Amino acid sequence: MSFLRFIVVVLFLVSVFGSSNAQLSATFYATTCPNVTDIVRGVMVQTQSTDVRAGAKIIRLHFHDCFVNGCDGSLLLDNATGxxxxxxxxxxxGAGGFDxxxxxxxxxxxxxxxxxxxxDILALASEIGVALVGGPSWQVLLGRRDSLTANRSGALTDIPSPFESLDQMRQQFGNKDMDSTDIVALSGAHTFGRARCGTFEQRLFNFSSSGSPDPTINSTFLPTLQGICPQGGNNGATFTNLDRSTPDNFDNNYxxxxxxxxxxxxxxxxxFSSPGSDTIAIVNRYASSQTQFFTDFASSMIKLGNISxxxxxxxxxxxxxxxxx
Known part of the structure; x- marks a missing residue:
C-alpha cells in the first residue's frame, strides 16, 4: 500500500469511527460560557451541603439518560403533547435530582x-458530584445538544434493572459498546447513594420463587436487611445505603x-458471585486498588458520556x- 493511500485509509477510519465524538470538546464553551464549570460546581457544592445524595442522584440521571437514545437530556422531559x-x-x-x-x-x-x-449539565454535574465526595475527576467533553422528544419504550427495555442477571446486563451494556470492565467500573457508582427496599427485597425472603433468601447474601447481613425491609411491610418509601460501610463517600469499599x-x-x-465470570477478577482488582478503580471509572464515564x-x-x-x- 502506498503512503498516500495509507493516509487516505486512516483519514477515512477516523471520519467513520470518530464522527460521533468529533464535535465534543473539553473547551466547547470556552468563549460562549467560560465559567460553566464554576457555575455548575457552585450549585453542586451548595446542594451537597444539604443533600448528601446529590451526586448519586445526578449520576443516576446521567446514566439512565445516556442508555436511552444516547446522552441527549431526553430523560429530563416532562409529559407534554407528543x-x-x-x-x-x-x-x-421516584428518581431524584431533577430539581x-x-x-x-x-x-x-x-x-x-x-x-x-x-x-451537558448532567455530564458536568456527574463529574463534580463524584469529585466532591472523594472520587476521581476526569475531563468532561462537552457540546451535546438536547433532544426534542423522549423514548419511554426505550426506558422500559434499555436501562438495566436491579433484578437482572449478569448475562442480561452484558447484553444491555454490549448494545452500547461497553464491556465487562465498564459494567464493573460503572456499578462502582453504588459506592454512594441509597436504594429503596423494592429494588432488593425480592432477595430477602423468596428469591427466584425458591421460598428462601438469595444464598449469595452474607448470613449476618441478611437479618439486618430483613429488619429494614420486613416481609409484607410497607417498604415503598424505605431507603437504605447501597454501601453499608461508607455510604456517603466515593471509594472502593463497594x-x-x-x-x-x-x-x-x-x-x-x-x-462477584457468578461462577466463572470475568467480572470476579475485576472486582478483586478494584477491591485491592482504589487507584485502579478510579482510573477505570473515569474512563468508563467518558465512554458513557460519548454514547450517541x-x-x-x-x-x-x-x-x-x-x-x-
Missing part, C-alpha cells in the same frame, strides 16, 4: 442564556462489600430542561 416522559418508566419512577438540574439550568441561564445544554457478600442489589452481588450525543444542528439547547423550547 411526549411520553421517560420519568414514568419503572427504572425512573438540582433545574437549579443548575437557572444559574446558567442567568449568565449564559440559551448556551449550555441540559445533556468492591470489598461484594467480596464479603454484602452487595445490596442482585446486579451488584452477581458481579446530538451535536451540530441536531436537537436544541433547551431553556427549561423539562420541556422543549
Amino acid at each position: 411526549i411520553e416522559s421517560e420519568k414514568a418508566a419503572p427504572a425512573n419512577v 438540582i438540574v433545574d437549579d443548575i439550568k437557572t444559574a446558567l441561564e442567568n449568565v449564559c442564556p440559551g448556551v449550555v445544554s441540559c445533556a 468492591f470489598t462489600n461484594l467480596q464479603n457478600q454484602e452487595g445490596l442489589l442482585q446486579t451488584d452481588q452477581e458481579l 450525543p446530538l451535536t451540530g444542528t441536531n436537537g436544541e439547547i433547551r431553556t427549561n430542561c423539562r420541556r422543549v423550547n
Whole structure:
C-alpha cells in the first residue's frame, strides 16, 4: 500500500469511527460560557451541603439518560403533547435530582442564556458530584445538544434493572459498546447513594420463587436487611445505603462489600458471585486498588458520556430542561 493511500485509509477510519465524538470538546464553551464549570460546581457544592445524595442522584440521571437514545437530556422531559416522559418508566419512577438540574439550568441561564445544554449539565454535574465526595475527576467533553422528544419504550427495555442477571446486563451494556470492565467500573457508582427496599427485597425472603433468601447474601447481613425491609411491610418509601460501610463517600469499599457478600442489589452481588465470570477478577482488582478503580471509572464515564450525543444542528439547547423550547 502506498503512503498516500495509507493516509487516505486512516483519514477515512477516523471520519467513520470518530464522527460521533468529533464535535465534543473539553473547551466547547470556552468563549460562549467560560465559567460553566464554576457555575455548575457552585450549585453542586451548595446542594451537597444539604443533600448528601446529590451526586448519586445526578449520576443516576446521567446514566439512565445516556442508555436511552444516547446522552441527549431526553430523560429530563416532562409529559407534554407528543411526549411520553421517560420519568414514568419503572427504572425512573421516584428518581431524584431533577430539581438540582433545574437549579443548575437557572444559574446558567442567568449568565449564559440559551448556551449550555441540559445533556451537558448532567455530564458536568456527574463529574463534580463524584469529585466532591472523594472520587476521581476526569475531563468532561462537552457540546451535546438536547433532544426534542423522549423514548419511554426505550426506558422500559434499555436501562438495566436491579433484578437482572449478569448475562442480561452484558447484553444491555454490549448494545452500547461497553464491556465487562465498564459494567464493573460503572456499578462502582453504588459506592454512594441509597436504594429503596423494592429494588432488593425480592432477595430477602423468596428469591427466584425458591421460598428462601438469595444464598449469595452474607448470613449476618441478611437479618439486618430483613429488619429494614420486613416481609409484607410497607417498604415503598424505605431507603437504605447501597454501601453499608461508607455510604456517603466515593471509594472502593463497594468492591470489598461484594467480596464479603454484602452487595445490596442482585446486579451488584452477581458481579462477584457468578461462577466463572470475568467480572470476579475485576472486582478483586478494584477491591485491592482504589487507584485502579478510579482510573477505570473515569474512563468508563467518558465512554458513557460519548454514547450517541446530538451535536451540530441536531436537537436544541433547551431553556427549561423539562420541556422543549
